[in-house]
Amino acid sequence: MPVKHPFVSILVRAHNDESLISRTLEGxxxxxxxxxxxxxxxxxxxxxxxxxxxxxxxxxxxxxPAGPYKxxxxxxxxxxxxxxxxxxxxxxxxxxxxxxxxxxxVKPLLDAPDTPQFTFANQLPRPxxxxxxxxxxxxxxxxGKVQATWRFFFSLASSATWRRLLLETPFDETxxxxxxxxxxxxxxxxxxxxxxxxxxxxxxxxxxxxYTLKELAKRFRxxxxxxxxxxxxxxxLARELMGAARETLRDWAYLAKRPCDWGEIPIxxxxxxxxxxxxxxxxxxxxxxxxxTQMFTxxxxxxxxxxxxxxxxxx
Numbered sequence: 001m002p003v004k005h006p007f008v009s010i011l012v013r014a015h016n017d018e019s020l021i022s023r024t025l026e027g028x029x030x031x032x033x034x035x036x037x038x039x040x041x042x043x044x045x046x047x048x049x050x051x052x053x054x055x056x057x058x059x060x061x062x063x064x065p066a067g068p069y070k071x072x073x074x075x076x077x078x079x080x081x082x083x084x085x086x087x088x089x090x091x092x093x094x095x096x097x098x099x100x101x102x103x104x105x106v107k108p109l110l111d112a113p114d115t116p117q118f119t120f121a122n123q124l125p126r127p128x129x130x131x132x133x134x135x136x137x138x139x140x141x142x143x144g145k146v147q148a149t150w151r152f153f154f155s156l157a158s159s160a161t162w163r164r165l166l167l168e169t170p171f172d173e174t175x176x177x178x179x180x181x182x183x184x185x186x187x188x189x190x191x192x193x194x195x196x197x198x199x200x201x202x203x204x205x206x207x208x209x210x211y212t213l214k215e216l217a218k219r220f221r222x223x224x225x226x227x228x229x230x231x232x233x234x235x236x237l238a239r240e241l242m243g244a245a246r247e248t249l250r251d252w253a254y255l256a257k258r259p260c261d262w263g264e265i266p267i268x269x270x271x272x273x274x275x276x277x278x279x280x281x282x283x284x285x286x287x288x289x290x291x292x293t294q295m296f297t298x299x300x301x302x303x304x305x306x307x308x309x310x311x312x313x314x315x
Contacts, residue, residue: 005034006035006106007036008036008084008085008106009088009163010028010037011042011078011082011089012028012040012042012054012090012091012092013042013044013074013078013089013091014042014044014046015044017050017093018046018049020093020095021050022053023095024091024093024095025053025054027097028090028102030096031096031102031103033102037084038060039059039060040062041059041062042061042064042074042078043064044064044069050092065077070174073171075089075171075179079163079167085162085164086109086162087163088102088159089160090158091158091207094205094207096204100203101121101204104202105119105200105203106160116187117161117162117196117198118154118160118198119160119200120154120155120158120200121155121157121158121200122141122201122204123137123155123157123205123206123207123208124141125137130264131264132251132255133208133210134208135250141201142201144201147199152185154184154197157205158207159180169183175225175229176222178223181226185230186230213270220275220276220278221278221279223279223282224278224279224280224281224282225285234284235279240277240279241273244275244277248272251264251265252265
């Protein structure tokens with residue numbers, strides 16, 4: 001039987017988001033829902049005005065666990081501190097775009113309360129997003145048709161589930177990246193009562209990043225290391241470079257239709273090489289250096305690509 005009036009905890013992790021957190025909290029408190037919710041903010045040692053701005057809103061603050069930051073540990077502590085039956089994760093830079101975001105995000109949970117589910121929102125790029133960031137966002141989210149063809153896709157940035165599921169099976173506290181993917185992959189594949197992952201295209205938030213090449217390298221290296229743990233991935237360099245080539249062709253096809261964005265045409269292959277080689281490095285993080293050297297020897301014709309990558313990322 002559908003549940004109409006649960007108590008909901010909206011958990012907001014924040015770090016140096018003074019330019020966005022006000023819009024995010026305003027959007028949260030403007031939601032048109034028939035149930036009561038609390039907002040819990042966990043500020044990760046921001047050095048700007050993030051916490052000061054959040055204090056202007058009727059939120060409850062939660063201090064993250066002491067010690068080096070581990071996303072899974074912070075998430076588990078937040079869930080433990082939440083009072084709601086449903087927990088909604090919404091990053092401080094994920095801005096709800098209308099007053100129906102929350103209702104759309106929790107609707108699948110309320111319609112089938114006995115079914116274990118984890119929903120996630122439709123993330124739209126910011127007005128100032130680079131063309132290729134817009135393109136990647138549209139492919140990953142949009143109507144959901146492209147993501148449905150991928151092995152797996154999920155984003156915790158704006159998402160919701162029953163608190164009981166997370167208390168029964170906490171987030172992994174050992175990995176530094178993709179803790180959300182690890183949890184949803186693991187629990188959607190369990191033999192008994194698997195968790196259903198539900199994309200909610202009508203739950204709109206504004207969320208995107210114009211990463212620099214160094215930031216892209218760091219993120220994809222971290223995700224590569226996580227993918228090896230989660231999926232057992234150990235991709236070859238040749239496979240990664242083929243993936244970079246395919247995505248570059250998609251980039252160019254997208255940009256060709258948008259003359260105002262032609263300035264991004266030269267950077268497209270560089271971005272994809274940075275992403276793919278960084279992912280490969282992360283997935284092979286524990287491989288001995290002598291083995292890495294042998295891999296490059298076996299791909300002499302690709303060695304110049306790696307040299308170009310290192311030069312770009314370290315400048």
